[in-house]
Amino acid sequence: MKIIHDGDTIQHYLVKYQLDNLFMQSQPNSVPLQLRIYEPNELILREGEELDGIYFQVAGKTKVSSSVETGKALLLRFCHPLSVFGDIELIQQVVIQSQVEAVEMTTFLFINKRTVETELMTSYTFLHELLKHLSYKLQTCTTASRINLLASVEERFASYLLTTRLKNEFGKEMLTPHISEIASLIGTTPRHLNRVIVKLNEMNIIRKEKKKLYVLDWERLDELSNGMLYD
Template identity: 65%
Template structure:
């Protein structure tokens, strides 16, 4: 991780995302610009939160460990995303792993500054509320679908959600079978069997390194009109 404090490195991102508008006095805040290489961890599950991270460049992978020791993919994040908001409000340790998929950059504010200067800033709290409510909405929708729908339905819902995605559809979109399996709550082996079944039905066409959808209408019927987003 590389860290910068120079105003000329930070200000372009402040302007690009209009971040001055979400703080009562942005000029007084000791922002840092943090750069992470591909595969580098930004936040590690179980660690104490050291501050708030505003993703301003790159792509990150958010996952959570389960009892088996495996990792459950939650979403991919693009700018502008905020990390540390849940932990800040709940006063708990970091709940999810955040890892850079591509070189990524964050504006960072240390936890002491956040607690001392921002927890009474109504502009900041309003922005935090927007991000928290979005996470609650999308996690609730995904949990409901993964709990009540069959694997076949969940796979169809996933494909329909990522075909012309809204924001959350973009966050769960991936070409990798193991990651798709993780999102819809199944195993890669089970998903590969399902892909073969749908290929036999000519809904999908199985390829060496994946698949192609042939019949979106029949896939939509399988999804029962439900979407992750």
């Protein structure tokens, strides 16, 4: 991790994502913002540890996972700007709930925990921003859980492909080129998903070439999804 104190770059990200108004109720320059830059595969937050502050992801891509009793990690989602980490832990006053890892070089605006608790948690504007991100996380988790519980693997995979095609925010979080990660996201095993891919390939709905998938017939894929989408 690199910590950079660059006022111009910080201001650029504040304006780009309209975050500058979050700190208007505080005294000028009283919120110590840091730029934190992480390399690919570098751990940002470790599940079970104490949170040191709140993280606004302003560049790059991260992977969020959670451990399960078997000792394996369950992939929850991929995140792109603007995403927030630490909001649940700050509000619930608990340890870090999920592991966050950089997929590519990723940049955050970071505010330490003490500043958040003493200067920002009484700000309506700041709390409204946290609420927006919390409600979005609830929406995505609820939708994914509903589909994963009620739909077959074929329906889930079709829904996944259709969602990523729509290019909405939820689709951004779901998109991944790796079969094992897709399987984890839609609640199945890589072996089962590979069987579904072979079947859809034989039906000429998709085409698999090495590590790439191509959708050949979106209409039939839509029929297969039975109208369910991760959105």
